[in-house]
Amino acid sequence: MVMNHFEYFAPRTPAETLELLGRFGSKAKILAGGTDLMILMKNRAIQPECVIDINQVQDFRTIMCEPGQGAVIGTNVKLAEIQFSEALQAKYPALSYAAGEVGSAQVRHMASLGGNTCNASPAAETPTPLAALGTKVVLSSQSGDRELPLEQFITGVRQLGLNEGEMLTRFILPEPAPRSACRYAYMGRRDAMEIDSVNMAVNLELQPDGETIRNIKLVMGSVYPRPLVSQEVPALLNGQRLIDELIETAAAAAQGEAKPIDDIRATAEYRREIVKVLARRLIQETYAAAKGV
Amino acid sequence: MKQLIELNINGRNYEVAVNPRDLLIDVIRKKIGLTGTKKGCGEGDCGACTVLIDGKPELSCIKLAIACQGQKITTIEGLAQEDGSLHPLQQSFVDHGAVQCGFCTPGMIMSSKALLDRNPNPSPQEIKHELSGNICRCTGYKKIIEAVEAAAKVWSQEGVK
Ligand SMILES: Cc1cc2nc3c(=O)[nH]c(=O)nc-3n(C[C@H](O)[C@H](O)[C@H](O)COP(=O)(O)OP(=O)(O)OC[C@H]3O[C@@H](n4cnc5c(N)ncnc54)[C@H](O)[C@@H]3O)c2cc1C
Ligand code: FES
Ligand code: FES
DSSP states (O other): OOOOEEEEEOOOSSHHHHHHHHHHHEEEEEESSSSHHHHHHHSOOOOOOEEEEOTTTTGOOOOETTTSSSSEEEOOOOOHHHHHHHHHHHHHHHHHHHTTTOOOOOHHOOOOOOHHHHHHTTTTOOOOOOOOOHHEEEEEETEEEHHHHHEHHEETTTOOOOOTOOOEEEEEOOOOOOOOOOOEEEOOOOSSSOOOSEEEEEEEOOOOOSBEEEEEEEEEEEESSSSEEOOOHHHHHTTTTTTTHHHHHHHOOOOOOOOOOOOOSOHHHHHHHHHHHHHHHHHHHHHHHHHOO | OOOOEEETTTEEEEEEEEEEOHHHIIIIIIOOOOOOSSOOOSSSOOOTTEEETTTEEEEESSBBBGGTTTTEEEEEGTSOOSSOOOOOHHHHHHTOOOOOSOOOOHHHHHHHHHHHOOOOOOOOOHHHTTTOOHHHHHHSSHHHHHHHHHHHHHHHHHHHH
């Protein structure tokens, strides 16, 4: 199908972008990598009156990742850049790994981190590790910026907590705590070009004794309308040393929280099984990794 | 509604009149007449339409032509030498029988070039991972992977551009 006619803008600065957004509001769509947007427009699922291409805005393309200072990642940083950035690989291996598992090389060179979040697909790869890492999104409009934890920004399937005239401009990742580790895993029918049937990230921090869990955050993707942050796993594991029975109890608790659906990719029953398998594996892996650092 | 834009393709500038909604694949094939780049699915899934934009592999079927101004686009036609001799990757695909119907080949070669430009010594695993967005229904992939591995050897020995 041919796309509808639209007006095309390619602003060069954040201020120009926000001015256009303020002017056109919901009549405009932001174009980052276009790997979601172009397909929706080609199918005429959406027909925006104007398209604001943000690829000329250098500010949206920068990664700041200095030792000891967390990271700030611009909304239009491409997933391939996150996959290959040595600084991000060293500090946030779960995020680099997840970015490198999206779609194909071509998709990763086009697609942006912001687009992956703003598409708000429950099966998206990167919101899961971002949420586990405690990432905040910065939402900007002509009237200023505000920050929101990522898991509060994605409110449902294709639903975001964005006001009219507002856009996501950058991600703020906290510096990983000492004695902590974050890992990501997913399950799909095949390795490449496959939408996940379940994905998960676990971020685990140990107390100074190097044995007791101070804090664990387990986030699940594809089993709920938005990234699902487990409440029960931290309640069970914080303050504990990890023993096998506890891993089983925690994995079963995560399984109980997941509310997956049947769809073309997997049945709900299968997804629930996988939640348990991934939870068990990731809790063990992050615990071992946190002890190692 | 048409706008005059300039596209740099294979080192040459082309002036073309486009609608904002015109896709790069259609402009390259129909307006400029470079038909080496293929259109398969039109939805980002098959990789037949892969071109390099500033050296990175991108899908021309989901890319607006108007968004490519000021960037360097390379298509399969841009790889052979002026005298017509093939690029080592092209030669390797021929030598290894990695081409059957040939429909996937331009996209495969552009993705392979992007990979070898970034990492001239990829493992077979990395070749598979980075080429997973290029679908071939003829060869069964084995010969394609072999062709890329062989080209990589030439690459690291001779420093191909
Ligand atoms: C073949 C193929 C395979 C894929 N495989 C995967 C996969 O394995 N895993 C996965 O997670 N995804 C996958 N995707 C989906 C897609 O590639 C990702 O969601 C990608 O990260 C989207 O980023 P983008 O920059 O291309 O977004 P765009 O398409 O440019 O934008 C997506 C949406 O977000 C809006 N938007 C973009 N940026 C902003 C912003 N800064 N502020 C507000 N709104 C914004 C746009 O208006 C649009 O509605 C695949 C897509 C294709 C075509
Ligand atoms: S034609 Fe572009 S990916 Fe299939
Ligand atoms: S050679 Fe026919 S599709 Fe690959």
